Amino acid sequence: xxxxxxxxxxxxxxxxxxxxxxxxxxxxxxxxxxxxxxxxxxxxxxxxxxxxxxxxxxxxxxxxxxxxxxxxxxxxxxxxxxxxxxxxxxxxxxxxxxxxxxxxxxxxxxxxxxxxxxxxxxxxxxxxxxxxxxxxxxxxxxxxxxxxxxxxxxxxxxxxxxxxxxxxxxxxxxxxxxxxxxxxxxxxxxxxxxxxxxxxxxxxxxxxxxxxxxxxxxxxxxxxxxxxxxxxxxxxxxxxxxxxxxxxxxxxxxxxxxxxxxxxxxxxxxxxxxxxxxxxxxxxxxxxxxxxxxxxxxxxxxxxxxxxxxxxxxxxxxxxxxxxxxxxxxxxxxxxxxxxxxxxxxxxxxxxxxxxxxxxxxxxxxxxxxxxxxxxxxxxxxxxxxxxxxxxxxxxxxxxxxxxxxxxxxxxxxxxxxxxxxxxxxxxxxxxxxxxxxxxxxxxxxxxxxxxxxxxxxxxxxxxxxxxxxxxxxxx
Amino acid sequence: xxxxxxxxxxxxxxxxxxxxxxxxxxxxxxxxxxxxxxxxxxxxxxxxxxxxxxxxxxxxxxxxxxxxxxxxxxxxxxxxxxxxxxxxxxxxxxxxxxxxxxxxxxxxxxxxxxxxxxxxxxxxxxxxxxxxxxxxxxxxxxxxxxxxxxxxxxxxxxxxxxxxxxxxxxxxxxxxxxxxxxxxxxxxxxxxxxxxxxxxxxxxxxxxxxxxxxxxxxxxxxxxxxxxxxxxxxxxxxxxxxxxxxxxxxxxxxxxxxxxxxxxxxxxxxxxxxxxxxxxxxxxxxxxxxxxxxxxxxxxxxxxxxxxxxxxxxxxxxxxxxxxxxxxxxxxxxxxxxxxxxxxxxxxxxxxxxxxxxxxxxxxxxxxxxxxxxxxxxxxxxxxxxxxxxxxxxxxxxxxxxxxxxxxxxxxxxxxxxxxxxxxxxxxxxxxxxxxxxxxxxxxxxxxx
Numbered sequence: 054x055x056x057x058x059x060x061x062x063x064x065x066x067x068x069x070x071x072x073x074x075x076x077x078x079x080x081x082x083x084x085x086x087x088x089x090x091x092x093x094x095x096x097x098x099x100x101x102x103x104x105x106x107x108x109x110x111x112x113x114x115x116x117x118x119x120x121x122x123x124x125x126x127x128x129x130x131x132x133x134x135x136x137x138x139x140x141x142x143x144x145x146x147x148x149x150x151x152x153x154x155x156x157x158x159x160x161x162x163x164x165x166x167x168x169x170x171x172x173x174x175x176x177x178x179x180x181x182x183x184x185x186x187x188x189x190x191x192x193x194x195x196x197x198x199x200x201x202x203x204x205x206x207x208x209x210x211x212x213x214x215x216x217x218x219x220x221x222x223x224x225x226x227x228x229x230x231x232x233x234x235x236x237x238x239x240x241x242x243x244x245x246x247x248x249x250x251x252x253x254x255x256x257x258x259x260x261x262x263x264x265x266x267x268x269x270x271x272x273x274x275x276x277x278x279x280x281x282x283x284x285x286x287x288x289x290x291x292x293x294x295x296x297x298x299x300x301x302x303x304x305x306x307x308x309x310x311x312x313x314x315x316x317x318x319x320x321x322x323x324x325x326x327x328x329x330x331x332x333x334x335x336x337x338x339x340x341x342x343x344x345x346x347x348x349x350x351x352x353x354x355x356x357x358x359x360x361x362x363x364x365x366x367x368x369x370x371x372x373x374x375x376x377x378x379x380x381x382x383x384x385x386x387x388x389x390x391x392x393x394x395x396x397x398x399x400x401x402x403x404x405x406x407x408x409x410x411x412x413x414x415x416x417x418x419x420x421x422x423x424x425x426x427x428x429x430x431x432x433x434x435x436x437x438x439x440x441x442x443x444x445x446x447x448x449x450x451x452x453x454x455x456x457x458x459x460x461x462x463x464x465x466x467x468x469x470x471x472x473x474x475x476x477x478x479x480x481x482x483x484x485x486x487x488x489x490x491x492x493x494x495x496x497x498x499x500x501x502x503x504x505x506x507x508x509x510x511x512x513x514x515x516x517x518x519x520x521x522x523x524x525x526x527x528x529x
Numbered sequence: 530x531x532x533x534x535x536x537x538x539x540x541x542x543x544x545x546x547x548x549x550x551x552x553x554x555x556x557x558x559x560x561x562x563x564x565x566x567x568x569x570x571x572x573x574x575x576x577x578x579x580x581x582x583x584x585x586x587x588x589x590x591x592x593x594x595x596x597x598x599x600x601x602x603x604x605x606x607x608x609x610x611x612x613x614x615x616x617x618x619x620x621x622x623x624x625x626x627x628x629x630x631x632x633x634x635x636x637x638x639x640x641x642x643x644x645x646x647x648x649x650x651x652x653x654x655x656x657x658x659x660x661x662x663x664x665x666x667x668x669x670x671x672x673x674x675x676x677x678x679x680x681x682x683x684x685x686x687x688x689x690x691x692x693x694x695x696x697x698x699x700x701x702x703x704x705x706x707x708x709x710x711x712x713x714x715x716x717x718x719x720x721x722x723x724x725x726x727x728x729x730x731x732x733x734x735x736x737x738x739x740x741x742x743x744x745x746x747x748x749x750x751x752x753x754x755x756x757x758x759x760x761x762x763x764x765x766x767x768x769x770x771x772x773x774x775x776x777x778x779x780x781x782x783x784x785x786x787x788x789x790x791x792x793x794x795x796x797x798x799x800x801x802x803x804x805x806x807x808x809x810x811x812x813x814x815x816x817x818x819x820x821x822x823x824x825x826x827x828x829x830x831x832x833x834x835x836x837x838x839x840x841x842x843x844x845x846x847x848x849x850x851x852x853x854x855x856x857x858x859x860x861x862x863x864x865x866x867x868x869x870x871x872x873x874x875x876x877x878x879x880x881x882x883x884x885x886x887x888x889x890x891x892x893x894x895x896x897x898x899x900x901x902x903x904x905x906x907x908x909x910x911x912x913x914x915x916x917x918x919x920x921x922x923x924x925x926x927x928x929x930x931x932x933x934x935x936x937x938x939x940x941x942x943x944x945x946x947x948x949x950x951x952x953x954x955x956x957x958x959x960x961x962x963x964x965x966x967x968x969x970x971x972x973x974x975x976x977x978x
Binding site: 249251256257258259262263264266270273275277278282284287288496498499501503505510512 | 636638639640680681701703706707710711715716717718800801804805808813814815820883884887896897898899902903904905906907909910911912913914915916918919920922923926949951952955958959960964967968971972973976977
């Protein structure tokens with residue numbers, strides 16, 4: 054096969070790192086998401102109406118980046134001020150001189166150069182010592198927990214972001230222009246609300262003549278396939294700006310660029326999700342350079358691409374990077390780290406109240422550790438998400454506590470993570486309740502609709518992005 | 530001699546709706562009497578079985594899955610599954626295997642137990658009973674380590690059991706809930722939250738021997754039962770338990786076995802299975818006129834899946850309803866292999882796996898227990914369509930230099946008289962073999978089922 058035909062980004066850092074995780078995580082990669090590998094999924098959903106209603110002139114964007122594999126928060130945002138750091142980390146400890154200074158206590162991994170610049174411009178922040186509520190150190194269970202928003206193990210839950218969307222009032226124009234979920238949509242978007250997918254293409258670039266032959270074949274013989282293909286081509290055209298020099302960067306970076314273009318578009322989506330693999334650093338993770346640094350660097354470039362392509366929309370954007378768990382505090386015998394608990398969440402975007410490391414530092418000395426081995430989580434990751442949804446998108450507490458993150462009333466939303474936080478005129482709770490429907494914690498089964506005598510289908514909506522610019526139908 | 534238009538239409542329906550796609554030379558053969566050809570597959574004895582000395586026994590799969598060999602096992606089983614798909618004339622029974630495997634959907638991402646034994650489960654439980662007794666299939670799956678692990682039953686302990694009282698351990702209801710909602714009576718099937726709790730209690734003590742238990746001779750584990758299903762009497766909730774109005778006396782493991790047999794025979798279960806079969810094979814919107822005959826056959830035969838599957842073929846809609854559903858990406862990949870009479874090479878597995886990963890349809894990898902949806906719009910979406918084009922061309926690139934004959938001849942071989950002139954002309958107009966195959970694989974004749 055010629056080079057032109059080979060799939061994927063080839064030799065990017067993420068794929069190398071992904072090949073080095075533990076067996077379980079390497080295998081998870083195959084499906085759960087590695088945009089950095091041969092192909093990625095990218096899903097979005099339209100902005101809930103309530104945010105628009107609650108804050109005129111404000112048009113917030115949200116990108117959630119799921120870091121799959123368990124990111125080492127301790128070497129991402131290094132606690133130089135903690136005396137135990139150097140001895141615990143041994144061969145992989147980063148000296149203060151090697152990191153980017155964040156404050157008197159913390160330094161940022163040098164691979165996060167662009168993120169460091171955003172931090173200095175107060176457009177990026179960190180929440181340290183955070184974790185999902187489930188602490189069993191399993192990739193599968195942890196990723197499920199991160200995405201389904203449940204307090205513990207749950208076998209068939211909808212995703213929390215889908216429940217947020219499901220809360221939209223019926224008949225909302227956004228739902229009418231909604232989209233549908235793609236096969237590989239991540240669990241966080243799993244559920245009845247319409248979600249549209251987009252993937253940066255990486256299999257084959259079909260020549261225009263062949264594409265034309267297929268499009269016209271559908272136009273004559275299969276109206277549905279024709280309509281859906283046309284929408285897909287429109288989305289590609291918008292996200293990838295055909296002709297732009299995107300071919301030479303990894304599919305991960307193309308994913309970040311596409312996300313930015315779609316979120317920035319006037320009629321485009323307002324919430325997007327993207328997955329990045331390669332964080333399962335069991336061995337030879339390196340220090341200022343090495344495999345972990347390479348993955349961080351790729352993420353850093355992606356974030357910078359996002360900022361560049363978002364343009365003015367950057368000012369109204371929040372990007373949250375979160376992972377299923379952190380790593381052990383002590384370096385292991387293979388110069389790596391094993392599955393742990395506490396880690397960091399990274400926030401970026403013009404709307405972030407940046408330049409700060411949030412959270413309470415629990416300490417790295419042996420007696421302070423969680424189960425004797427891990428960074429003790431002092432902030433429930435749900436608090437971070439709740440804080441952003443509340444301040445950035447005006448989602449009321451009642452919805453956050455029960456629908457989006459069930460049984461989480463005691464897990465308070467973090468305050469002041471977002472610039473506009475606390476300043477906006479809030480709608481009363483009763484108004485908010487009126488606007489929201491209910492969102493099922495479990496997907497409804499088709500047999501239930503049949504038994505009620507309802508239309509069985511409709512779980513996946515056919516309503517689409519009507520407003521995207523057309524793709525001309527022309528052969529070469 | 531070419532088939533009549535009506536016979537060609539029925540042949541197309543047999544291969545698309547009920548089968549895995551045509552192979553060159555078979556269209557006219559099957560088309561002589563397409564309905565009878567389908568019945569013949571169901572009648573031909575143990576057609577579903579995969580006889581191979583190379584594939585592991587239950588004991589071997591269980592043990593090896595706890596020794597770090599899970600991924601090898603998965604790959605070997607998947608290859609054998611694909612080979613079997615290519616080895617049958619129409620593939621109706623293979624489609625039933627895929628249907629039932631998805632009815633008890635699990636993901637290999639959950640644990641090495643699932644990853645290493647799901648193929649063996651499909652081979653020895655699903656294929657064993659796909660034309661047999663539904664209750665045996667149900668019990669076979671629920672007493673398998675893959676399912677125990679997948680739905681977190683391995684640490685489920687009755688609060689009043691000996692161990693539960695000592696340790697304050699508790700039970701997990703995931704397996705019981707999905708058994709009611711997904712595997713038997715189904716949502717709206719008349720069960721209550723209390724029934725879910727009570728079935729969970731009956732299932733306490735149903736576990737499997739984890740690797741560390743075998744290594745340490747802990748909890749009854751040893752080298753002989755490593756990875757296998759195990760019933761822990763000391764974890765089992767004592768006493769009689771009520772389920773859906775009936776009381777089940779304390780009888781250890783037999784208590785839940787009896788309850789599962791009863792659940793399998795309920796009219797709600799019959800309806801649920803009938804509904805799912807019609808929805809999978811015929812239409813997104815099954816009507817009672819289509820569901821009732823299958824339900825009644827299920828009840829009249831005590832859940833004989835051979836009789837029920839034949840009843841599906843006898844529905845008036847079976848050969849009259851238009852082909853409005855879409856092949857899943859996995860079915861597409863198999864249909865391509867069958868059309869080309871070859872599958873991926875042993876070192877070309879990625880050319881099979883990467884498109885399926887991108888399109889989100891790898892076998893044994895759906896995110897949640899309800900399995901890959903049978904709703905057409907789950908697959909028919911903008912991103913899915915652009916990926917279908919890309920992956921069709923990708924297949925063209927992989928196979929163009931290995932195919933025999935011309936794409937135009939292949940198109941005629943696969944679709945006979947139902948091939949539209951528009952498709953044929955476009956396949957012919959393509960400027961190379963890969964593009965011609967891409968057009969053929971994207972054509973409505975190939976995509977719809």
